[in-house]
Amino acid sequence: MPKTHNRWLVLIAVLVAxxxxxxxxxxxxxxxxxxxxxxxxxGTEILWIIDIYPLIMAGLLVPMGTLADRVGHKRMLLTGLAIFLVASVIAAFAPTASVLIGARLVLAIGASMVMPNILAIIRQTFDDANERAMALGLWGTIGGAGAAFGPLVGGFLLEHFWWGSVFLINVPVMAIVWPLAYFVVPKRKPEGTAEWKFGQALALILGLIATVYALKSGFKPGSSVITSLSIAAIGLALIVWFVRQQLRSATPMLDMSLLQTPAIVAGVVMALVVTGALAGVELTIAQELQFVVGRSPLQAGLFMMPLVVASAIGGPVAGYLVKYVGLKWLAPASLLIAALALSVLGVSDFHHPGVTVYLMMAMLGLALSIGLTASSIAIMSNAPADKAGAAGSLEGTGYELGAGLGISLFGVLLTNIYATNLRVPEGLAALVPANAKDSIGETMLAAQGLGDQAGLLEQAARLAFSSAHQTVLLSAATIVALLAIGVGFALRNYSAPEQSGH
Structure with missing residues (x-):
């Protein structure tokens, strides 16, 4: 394949998208x-508003990546961006939580059409392994810094506008991105041969949602264990059926042969666990800073700036270091550093953060950004060019499924510890509704109707949430540390693939 002369301009276009x-x-x-x-x-609606986006994306990325290999990556990219634009407007003006959940679902459909094509276009545009590592490093920068930058953008918008502005900001961005991608990204002849079956895609989505729904509902007070286990069994059965169909098919939607490469498996697991831990931790810290510490949305976003800046640096650093240190050393080392930072943050006082907390936030951002970029290099550098879309969708699935499961698992953990630790002051128990224990947000809503006694319930809520917040951060640290050991073991015999054109 001839080298694309405007390849860096192509990279800019897909990264802006x-x-x-x-x-x-x-x-x-x-x-x-x-x-x-x-x-x-x-509390349940809030979790679904946040969760429906990564979960639907996780279910659609594989079929959308495979479909893109068949119909063309540029066409899928432009279609996805258009859907994302329309859904952003609907979300911005959603009158109820249910409508917002639906709009987030449509946003996920558009995003799932965009994500695998970005990685596939990078893979097809950069034949040189060193250039590709640098390009993926810049992609990792956007991924890490963008995810960390989200709270800052949201905080700034909420400081000056209504909550819908966090979606409406997508409109001017898309007005720039769509024509840029249309004119710059080259149109290539599709090379994929995999079948695209709607029933299999639907089974994967329903399986994921059913499993997560069972997880969310199963731990709620008064829920039926039998019902939750039954829903979980149905969800897992659908996922198993999807996997079996891929293994039996001569042209599967998801090429399971990619998972025969240890480096790709390690990359997917890293993407899954790291994004899960990061999503759960970010959501927890954002609530701690606003509900407990009393910071405004903008102040909470600024508090996370060390995470943002360090994440922006981590991608290019990883692309540079992997050439000298090697992936098998860089990947586990970055995860261990992230686990250390999470441990320190777990026992820190966010009311009086000091230098240590900001340093640990920066260390966390840098380490996780390096780790995520390392996972991308492991997957995309070991996948053949004609399976770039499938490999990109596999990696994207790891990110989105990790984010969805992270929000679910840490959300359930946070909710249960919070409910257990919340001590409603004597004399207020009869005035506080039963669902006030479901989340700190619902407790604060209940406190609004207590008049002069509101402060007593709010203080009890803050104490309970701080305890739950500490447990979540320490749990995330433990999971990431265990992942570092597993990745180090999986990559112990790893050697970088030979440089060659495709």
Whole structure:
């Protein structure tokens, strides 16, 4: 394949297209208190508003990546951007939590058409392994910094506008991105031969949603264990059926042979766990800063700036270091550093952060950005060019499924510890509704109706949430540390693939 002369311009176009997609993964984290109060949303509705986006994307990325290999990456990219634009407008003016959940679902459909094509276009545009590592490093920068930048953008918008502005900001961005991608990204002849079956795609989506729904509902007070286990069994059965169909097919939607390469498996697992831990931690810290510490959305976003800046640096650093240190050393080392930072943050006082907290936020951003870029290099550098879309969708699935499961798992953990630790002051128990224990947002809503006694319930809520927040951060640290050991073991015999054109 001849080298694309304007390849760096192509890279700029697809990275700019990636910006609103990745920011939308985290921009709502900072808006949770505002959404809760403005829409009167329950804790469960809030989790679905945030969660439906990564979960639908996780289910669609594989079929969309495979479809793109058949119909063309440029066509899919432009279609996805247009859908994303329309859904952003609907979300911005959603009158209820249910409508917002639906709009987020459509946003996910558009985003799932964009994500795998960005990675595939990068893979096809850069034949040189060193250039490709640098390009993927810049992609990792946008991914890490964009996700971290989401809360800052959200905080700034919420400081000056209503909550819908966090979606409406996508409109001017798309007005620039769409024509840029149309004129710059080359149109290539599709090379994919995999079948695209709607039933299999639907089974994967329903399987993921059913499994996560069972997880969310199963731990709620008064829920039926039998019902939750039954729904979980159905969800897992659908996922198993999807995998079996891929293994049996001569032209599968998801090429399972990619998972025979240890480096690709390690990359996918890293993407899954790191994004899960990061999403859960970000959501928890955003609520801690606003509900407990009392910072405004903008102040909470600024608090996370060390994470943003360090994440922006991590991608290019990883692309540079992997040539000298090697992937098998860089990947586990970055995860261990991230685990250390999470541990320190877990025992820190966010009321009086000091230098240590900001340093640990920066260390966390740098380490996770390097780790995510390393996972991208592991996957895309070991995948053949004609399976670039499938490999890109596999990596994207790891990111989105990780984010969705992270929000679910840490959300359930946070909710249960919070409910257990919340001590409603004597004399107020009869005045506080039963669902007030479901989340700190619902407790704060309940406190609004208590008049002069509101402060007593709010203080009890803050104490309970701080305890839950600490447990979530320490749990994330433990998971990432275990992942570092597993990745180090999986990559112990890894050697970089030979440089060659395709």
């Amino acid at each position: 990636f910006v609103p997609i990745v920011i939308d993964m985290t921009i709502l984290h900072i808006a949770v208190p505002s959404l809760t109060l403005a829409l009167g949303a329950s």
